[in-house]
Amino acid sequence: MALEDRYGLPLSTTSSEAASDYRDGVDLMLAGWTGTAETLERAIAADPDFALAHIARARVHAFYQQGDLARQKAALARELVARRGTDRERSHVETLSLAIEGRLPEAIASTLKHVEAWPRDAVVLSLPLGAFGLFAFSGMADHDRARFELCERVAHHYGEDWWFLTLYGWAMTENGDVARGRGVTERGFDLRRANAHAAHAVLHAMFEDGSIEEADRLVDQWIPTYDRAGILHGHIRWHQALGALEHGDAARALAIYADVLQPSATQAPPLNVVTDSASLLWRLSAYGHDVPQALWVEADAAAQKLFPKSSLSFADVHMALFAAATQNRDALTARLAVIEQRLAEGKLPAGSVVPAICRALAAFADEDYRACVQTLAPALGEVVRIGGSHAQRELIEDTYIVALMRSGEVPRARALLDARLHRRPSLRDTRWQAAMA
The missing domain is CATH 1.25.40 (Serine Threonine Protein Phosphatase 5, Tetratricopeptide repeat)
Structure with missing residues (x-):
């Protein structure tokens, strides 16, 4: 039986270990969770010719501005997928490579074409979403609406998927539909609590609707479950510091800064x-x-x-x-x-x-x-x-x-x-x- 990713898309590997680690690594990446790089490295070790594992690892390098490593991994993924890969995988690798290389207009065009053909390819769909995504950094004045409309077009392909609900709800919030956005994001968060992007998206909705005390409680209750090395750990505490400032509590904001945001203390990208x-x-x-x-x-x-x-x-x-x-x-x-x-x-x-x-x-x-x-x-x-x-x-x-x-x-x-x-x-x-x- 052919091996597949979590969204039912075929994977060009014969190693069940590589496929399993790839699925887990992608889920960790989509959740902004620790262990992503290590899990993807295990997938690569299990099958060194598995192009999708290499390009996913390249994307994690890019998150941390490790440009040379990211581009090297992307180049290798291109070589590997040309020898062993489906049309979907070749398009997947090329689209992520364009994003890694900073070729934003080409990456956006490739993303939209790819999503049209394979709407359940969540890794590619993730590229234009989020505050630091391709749409946000495109220079478009309507990137909030563009994200929401893209999510609307593909929503029926995902149903109650924890990752999609997280980004769909956040897109609603940023596009001005805060009440609906918060509800959708909270559904995704409830499905997977070990999801930093969901916690972050809920905090944005709480920021927009003024639920400052509730946001503060959420961070206090949830952050102990999230390692300080997590990609969003410091930024989630940054949201808590903004809440402190809403109440004029400069001492608490500075304490949060010293704890996790100060360059000597942070592990953020x-x-x-x-x-x-x-x-x-x-x-x-x-x-x-x-x-x-x-x-x-x-x-x-x-x-x-x-x-x-x-x-x-x-x-x-x-x-x-x-x-x-x-x-x-x-x-x-x-x-x-x-x-x-x-x-x-x-x-x-x-x-x-x-x-x-x-x-x-x-x-x-x-x-x-x-x-x-x-x-x-x-x-x-x-x-x-x-x-x-x-x-x-x-x-x-x-x-x-x-x-x-x-x-x-x-x-x-x-x-x-x-x-x-x-x-x-x-x-x-x-x-x-x-x-x-």
Whole structure:
């Protein structure tokens, strides 16, 4: 009998051990769980010519910005699947390889074509989904809707599948249907509690509907089951730190930072190391809390090693936070020059909103709040193009609100806050009290 993956798709291996380890490794990867790399390595050891195990391992390397290893594994997978693989497997390997190589437009086109033919290929379907997926980093202004619509098209192929429900519900939440999204995500979470992506997606829904205390309890109850080496461990605690800030509890937010987010303490992938540390420290400072400059200096030094050059716009914006907060004008000027050059060459998918945000952040750090407001105001509607989640991008709107307050335009700031509280009525205003003082 032919060996299959968990979704019933044939696997080109005669090793039942390799197939079993591959199935388990993919489930661990889709759950954001520890042991993924080791399980996939066992599949490779059981059948060194099994292309899908190699490309799955390459994707895990890519998560951790191990680009050379990821590309080497992808190249090997291409060779192997050409010798022994089905049409589906060849398309699978090619699509993941394009994503690993950073060829986003080609990867998106290949993904959509592949999903049309093989909608139950969950590994390929996962590529455009999530806050750091192909859609989010495509520069599209409607990537939230695109994710939701893609999930809608294939939902009937998955039914009550724990992985699909997780990402389907998250897509609903980010697209504005928070109540439905939370319910769908919680169904997936109930089916598999050892699923970090589900816990994360539920926290996003709770962020959007203002269930801050409930989110805090969820993290406290669930996080002991998740190893600190888990790919989302630090980021899930980052969500808890945001909840602390909603109540003006800077001490707790800083304690969480020291425990799992500080570069010397975290085991997160590079992109999370940079974005979670920069955004939390910036929020603390913007809301009027004291942030020891040593924390900024340490985090900036780590970030410069991880992202020394302009790359993803989402990363560039967070690198601008570091440059602004540490008053490193040379670093910001150099990065802005590269960003502007990429924009001029048509190689900046997110467009002109990226340099606008960087300049506004620098103006904010210089306490030129009026310039910050003037620069950000026309760009606010385009911030979505940098990618990430709504919770992550809200930092830009928060910066704008504080800049309004500090430039004397409190009524405009108050109107924005009232609109947010209307959307999330259970939120408190505590975090803004220090900023408005």
